[in-house]
Amino acid sequence: MPHVKRVPQRTCVGCGEVEGKRELVRFVRTPEGAVVCDPTGKRNGRGAYVHAESDCLERALDGRLGHALRCAVTPEDAAGLRQAFVELLAARQSKRPPQIHRAPEPLRLQPRPRRTAGKRAARP
Ligand SMILES: [Zn+2]
Numbered sequence: 001m002p003h004v005k006r007v008p009q010r011t012c013v014g015c016g017e018v019e020g021k022r023e024l025v026r027f028v029r030t031p032e033g034a035v036v037c038d039p040t041g042k043r044n045g046r047g048a049y050v051h052a053e054s055d056c057l058e059r060a061l062d063g064r065l066g067h068a069l070r071c072a073v074t075p076e077d078a079a080g081l082r083q084a085f086v087e088l089l090a091a092r093q094s095k096r097p098p099q100i101h102r103a104p105e106p107l108r109l110q111p112r113p114r115r116t117a118g119k120r121a122a123r124p
Pocket of ligand 1: 012014050056
């Protein structure tokens with residue numbers, strides 16, 4: 001058999017799409033029953049994966065994550081996961097340089113004509 005390097009595929013519990021493991025963030029249920037973010041992907045416990053996008057996170061937190069992990073995600077858990085998620089995304093983004101440089105909006109050079117109070121000019 002030839003050596004074929006395959007990226008493990010996992011399903012995002014937010015949108016249900018299958019994705020390479022690297023594109024996803026892992027959440028794991030600890031033996032204590034808490035749900036935590038697992039940036040390394042190596043923690044023991046039942047895991048679930050979510051795209052590194054807030055839309056998918058919110059969908060996952062809206063019941064799907066608890067279903068996937070077969071436990072209740074408490075509001076405290078959800079708050080902690082959001083926080084960890086944001087930090088994780090920031091850390092990931094800081095590693096690679098931003099690809100899109102958005103030009104600032106052009107300044108309006110023409111001053112708007114000021115009209116003193118009174119009739120508004122009817123547009124043609
Ligand atoms: Zn997703």
